[in-house]
Amino acid sequence: MATSERRPRDPQARRAALAAAVIEVIAEVGIGRTTHRAVAARAGLPLGATTYYFPTLDDLIAAGLRQATEDLRADLERRAAAFRDTHDLAAALTDLALGYLDDRGQTQIEYELFVAAARDPALRPLAEFWLTGMTELLEPHVGRRTARMLVALLDGAMLHALVTATALDATALTSALRALILAGPREEA
Amino acid sequence: MATSERRPRDPQARRAALAAAVIEVIAEVGIGRTTHRAVAARAGLPLGATTYYFPTLDDLIAAGLRQATEDLRADLERRAAAFRDTHDLAAALTDLALGYLDDRGQTQIEYELFVAAARDPALRPLAEFWLTGMTELLEPHVGRRTARMLVALLDGAMLHALVTATALDATALTSALRALILAGPREEA
Amino acid sequence: MATSERRPRDPQARRAALAAAVIEVIAEVGIGRTTHRAVAARAGLPLGATTYYFPTLDDLIAAGLRQATEDLRADLERRAAAFRDTHDLAAALTDLALGYLDDRGQTQIEYELFVAAARDPALRPLAEFWLTGMTELLEPHVGRRTARMLVALLDGAMLHALVTATALDATALTSALRALILAGPREEA
Amino acid sequence: MATSERRPRDPQARRAALAAAVIEVIAEVGIGRTTHRAVAARAGLPLGATTYYFPTLDDLIAAGLRQATEDLRADLERRAAAFRDTHDLAAALTDLALGYLDDRGQTQIEYELFVAAARDPALRPLAEFWLTGMTELLEPHVGRRTARMLVALLDGAMLHALVTATALDATALTSALRALILAGPREEA
DNA sequence: AATGAATGAGGGTTCATTCAT
DNA sequence: TATGAATGAACCCTCATTCAT
Numbered sequence: 001m002a003t004s005e006r007r008p009r010d011p012q013a014r015r016a017a018l019a020a021a022v023i024e025v026i027a028e029v030g031i032g033r034t035t036h037r038a039v040a041a042r043a044g045l046p047l048g049a050t051t052y053y054f055p056t057l058d059d060l061i062a063a064g065l066r067q068a069t070e071d072l073r074a075d076l077e078r079r080a081a082a083f084r085d086t087h088d089l090a091a092a093l094t095d096l097a098l099g100y101l102d103d104r105g106q107t108q109i110e111y112e113l114f115v116a117a118a119r120d121p122a123l124r125p126l127a128e129f130w131l132t133g134m135t136e137l138l139e140p141h142v143g144r145r146t147a148r149m150l151v152a153l154l155d156g157a158m159l160h161a162l163v164t165a166t167a168l169d170a171t172a173l174t175s176a177l178r179a180l181i182l183a184g185p186r187e188e189a
Numbered sequence: 190m191a192t193s194e195r196r197p198r199d200p201q202a203r204r205a206a207l208a209a210a211v212i213e214v215i216a217e218v219g220i221g222r223t224t225h226r227a228v229a230a231r232a233g234l235p236l237g238a239t240t241y242y243f244p245t246l247d248d249l250i251a252a253g254l255r256q257a258t259e260d261l262r263a264d265l266e267r268r269a270a271a272f273r274d275t276h277d278l279a280a281a282l283t284d285l286a287l288g289y290l291d292d293r294g295q296t297q298i299e300y301e302l303f304v305a306a307a308r309d310p311a312l313r314p315l316a317e318f319w320l321t322g323m324t325e326l327l328e329p330h331v332g333r334r335t336a337r338m339l340v341a342l343l344d345g346a347m348l349h350a351l352v353t354a355t356a357l358d359a360t361a362l363t364s365a366l367r368a369l370i371l372a373g374p375r376e377e378a
Numbered sequence: 379m380a381t382s383e384r385r386p387r388d389p390q391a392r393r394a395a396l397a398a399a400v401i402e403v404i405a406e407v408g409i410g411r412t413t414h415r416a417v418a419a420r421a422g423l424p425l426g427a428t429t430y431y432f433p434t435l436d437d438l439i440a441a442g443l444r445q446a447t448e449d450l451r452a453d454l455e456r457r458a459a460a461f462r463d464t465h466d467l468a469a470a471l472t473d474l475a476l477g478y479l480d481d482r483g484q485t486q487i488e489y490e491l492f493v494a495a496a497r498d499p500a501l502r503p504l505a506e507f508w509l510t511g512m513t514e515l516l517e518p519h520v521g522r523r524t525a526r527m528l529v530a531l532l533d534g535a536m537l538h539a540l541v542t543a544t545a546l547d548a549t550a551l552t553s554a555l556r557a558l559i560l561a562g563p564r565e566e567a
Numbered sequence: 568m569a570t571s572e573r574r575p576r577d578p579q580a581r582r583a584a585l586a587a588a589v590i591e592v593i594a595e596v597g598i599g600r601t602t603h604r605a606v607a608a609r610a611g612l613p614l615g616a617t618t619y620y621f622p623t624l625d626d627l628i629a630a631g632l633r634q635a636t637e638d639l640r641a642d643l644e645r646r647a648a649a650f651r652d653t654h655d656l657a658a659a660l661t662d663l664a665l666g667y668l669d670d671r672g673q674t675q676i677e678y679e680l681f682v683a684a685a686r687d688p689a690l691r692p693l694a695e696f697w698l699t700g701m702t703e704l705l706e707p708h709v710g711r712r713t714a715r716m717l718v719a720l721l722d723g724a725m726l727h728a729l730v731t732a733t734a735l736d737a738t739a740l741t742s743a744l745r746a747l748i749l750a751g752p753r754e755e756a
Numbered sequence: 757a758a759t760g761a762a763t764g765a766g767g768g769t770t771c772a773t774t775c776a777t
Numbered sequence: 778t779a780t781g782a783a784t785g786a787a788c789c790c791t792c793a794t795t796c797a798t
Contacts, residue, residue, distance in 0.1 A: 407599075408597075408599045410597045410599015486686065489681070489685065490682060493682050495730050496726075496730050505730045526739065529723070530720055530726075531716065531719055531743075534718070534719030534723025535719040537685075537722060538722070541681045541691065542691065542698065550715065550716055558746055560750075563742075
C-alpha cells in the first residue's frame with residue numbers, strides 16, 4: 001500500500017536527511033539502541049524510507065557515521081588555514097577542542113564511533129579516517145609521531161570532559177599540548 | 190550417598206557471577222545490546238536469576254560496570270607500590286597501558302562505560318571513580334593537573350590503539366608522558 | 379511485559395493446541411502463507427506462545443505437520459483390524475478414501491505436506507512416514523509393490539477429487555483397485 | 568551510429584517472459600512465497616513491469632500457472648500421435664511419466680497448481696484443464712472412466728516419486744497401468 | 757507506455773518483565 | 778528463595794501496491 005501523500009522525490013536529500021537523523025539518534029541513545037523507527041521519526045520520513053534507501057540497519061548506521069566523519073573532515077578543512085598560520089598551535093588546538101565540545105552530540109558520536117570500531121572491524125576504516133584527519137592537520141607542524149600524541153591527548157581530554165560533564169581545563173590542556181610540541185622530535189617534514 | 194549436586198545458592202556468589210558475566214557480555218556486544226538472556230547464559234544461571242537479583246536490566250548492567258570499576262581499582266592498588274618507587278614514571282605508565290591493552294575486553298568495557306556515562310548521568314559517578322583512581326595514583330608524583338593530563342593522554346592513546354587495532358607506539362608514548370611530567374607544574378600538594 | 383491474565387500452565391496442552399492450530403491454518407491458506415499470528419489466533423493463545431514453544435516458524439509448521447502425520451497413523455491403526463478381516467480390500471480402500479475426503483482439511487494438509495516435502499528435504503521423512511503408513515497397511519495383503527501402486531492410485535484419485543471439487547467415482551475406483559489387486563504379483567510375504 | 572541498445576518493448580514478449588519467470592519462481596519457492604520482486608528479477612524486467620502487465624500478484628501468478636498449463640497441453644498434443652499409434656499404451660504412459668519427472672520443476676508446478684486449486688476455486692478451471700488434457704488423450708483408447716483412473720495412478724505415482732525423491736518403479740507402474748487398461752470397461756464411446 | 761520511488765501493513769523474532777509455582 | 782513459563786511490545790525487514798515522472 002502506498003497511500004497517504006507522497007513527498008516530492010529527492011533521493012539525495014532523503015539519504016542526507018536520514019544520515020543526519022542517524023547522527024542525532026546515535027548521539028542520544030547510542031549505536032546499540034538506534035532503531036529504524038527512531039531514525040525515520042527524527043528525519044520526518046516514513047518507516048519504509050529507511051530500508052528503501054539503506055538495505056539494513058547496519059547500512060543506515062554506517063551512513064550516519066560516514067556523514068559525521070565527512071562533516072568533521074569538512075570542518076577541519078575549513079579550519080586548516082587558521083592552523084597553518086597560527087603561531088600558537090597549542091592554543092589553537094585547545095580552542096578547537098572547546099569548540100567541538102560545544103556541540104555535545106558531535107563529540108558524543110565520535111566516541112560512539114570509536115567504541116563501535118573497536119568491536120566491529122567494518123567500522124574501523126571510518127574511525128581511522130576520523131583520526132587521520134586530525135593527525136594530518138598537525139603533521140606538517142610537528143611531525144607524525146608528535147601529531148599522534150597531540151590527537152591522543154586531545155581525544156583523552158575531550159572524553160574526560162564529556163564523561164565528567166565538566167568543562168575542559170583549558171589552561172592545563174594548552175600547557176600540556178605545548179609541552180608535547182616542544183619536546184616532540186621533528187624527524188619528519 | 191551422593192547428596193545430589195546441591196548448588197550452593199550463595200546469593201553473594203550469584204550476584205558476583207552475574208556481574209562478571211555482564212562485563213563479558215558488554216565487552217562483546219556493547220551495553221546497548223546486552224540482554225538478560227545473554228548474561229544468564231554467560232553466567233550459567235537461570236534467566237530468572239537475573240531479575241531476581243537485579244530488578245531491571247539497567248540495574249544488572251550497572252552492577253557489571255560497578256564490578257569492572259572495582260576490579261580496576263583493586264588492580265591499581267596492587268600496582269600502586271610499583272608506582273611509588275619507580276624512578277621512571279613515564280615508562281611505568283606506558284607499561285601499564287600496554288598491560289591493559291593485553292586484555293582487550295577489559296579495555297573495551299572502560300570505554301563502553303565512558304561513552305555510556307557521557308550520555309547517562311546515573312553512570313557518571315562510576316566513570317568518575319574510574320578516572321579518579323588513575324589520577325590519584327599519579328597525583329603524589331606530579332600534582333593533580335598534570336596527573337589529569339597524563340591520564341587523558343593515556344586514555345586517548347589506548348583508545349586509538351583499540352580503534353585502529355594497532356599496537357601502541359610505546360616509545361612515542363613514553364616520550365610524550367615524560368614531556369608532560371617534566372613540564373608540569375607542581376603547584377599542588 | 380507480561381501483563382494480562384495468564385492461562386494455567388500446561389505446556390503439553392499448549393504445544394498440542396498450537397500444532398492443531400497449525401494444521402487448520404495450513405489447510406486454509408497453505409504452508410507458504412502460514413504465519414505465527416494466524417496460528418496463535420487460531421489456537422487462542424498469545425503471539426509469544428508460538429515462538430516460546432517453537433523457536434522458529436519452520437519448527438512450528440513442522441510440529442503441525444508431524445501432528446497431522448501422527449493423527450493419520452493413529453487413525454490407520456484404528457482401522458487396521460477392519461482391513462485385516464475384510465474380504466473385499468478394494469471396497470474397503472474406497473471407503474477409506476471417501477472417509478478421508480469427508481474432512482477436506484485433513485486431506486488438503488496431506489497434499490500440502492507432499493508438495494512441501496518435494497521441495498524441502500527436511501520434510502521428506504515426515505511425508506515418507508505418511509506414505510509408509512498406508513503402504514504397510516496393505517502390504518500383508520498384496521505385497522509391497524502392489525501396495526505402493528494402490529496407494530498411488532488412491533492418492534491420485536483423492537487429489538483429483540480435491541482439485542475438481544467433485545465426488546470420487548467410487549465405482550470406478552473400486553474396480554480399478556480390484557484390477558490392481560488381482561493383477562499384482564504376490565512375490566512378497 | 569549505435570542507436571543504443573533499444574529494447575524491443577514488445578508487450579506480448581514481456582507478458583510471456585513474466586509468465587515464464589513465474590513458473591520458475593513457483594517451482595522454487597512455491598506459490599505462497601512467490602513475490603513480484605522475485606518474478607521481476609527472474610525475468611530480468613523492472614519491478615514496475617510486473618504490476619504494469621498484471622494488476623495484482625494473484626493475476627501474475629495465475630498467468631504463470633496458465634502458461635504452465637498451456638505448455639503442458641502443447642506438449643501433450645505433440646505426443647498425441649505417438650499415443651494414437653502405440654501398441655503398448657501402458658509402456659507409453661510410463662515413459663511419459665519418466666519424461667516429466669526429468670524436469671522436476673515442471674512436475675513440481677503441476678502439484679503446486681493442484682494443491683492451490685483445491686483451496687482456491689478461481690484456479691480450479693486451470694487445474695481441470697490440465698487433468699482433462701491427460702484424460703482426453705487416453706479416452707479414445709480406454710474410455711473415460713478408465714482414462715481417469717490411469718491419470719490418477721500416474722499422478723499419484725509421480726507425486727510419490729517427487730516426495731520421496733526416489734525414481735519411479737517403472738516396471739511396477741507399467742504393470743499396474745496395464746492391469747487397469749485390461750480390466751477397464753469400454754462402455755463409453 | 758513504462759518505471760522505480762515510495763509507503764505502511766504485516767511478518768518473523770527477540771526480549772524485558774511479571775508471576776505462578 | 779528461585780525459576781522458567783508467559784506475554785505482547787517493539788524490533789528488523791519484506792513486500793504489494795500506488796503513482797509521479
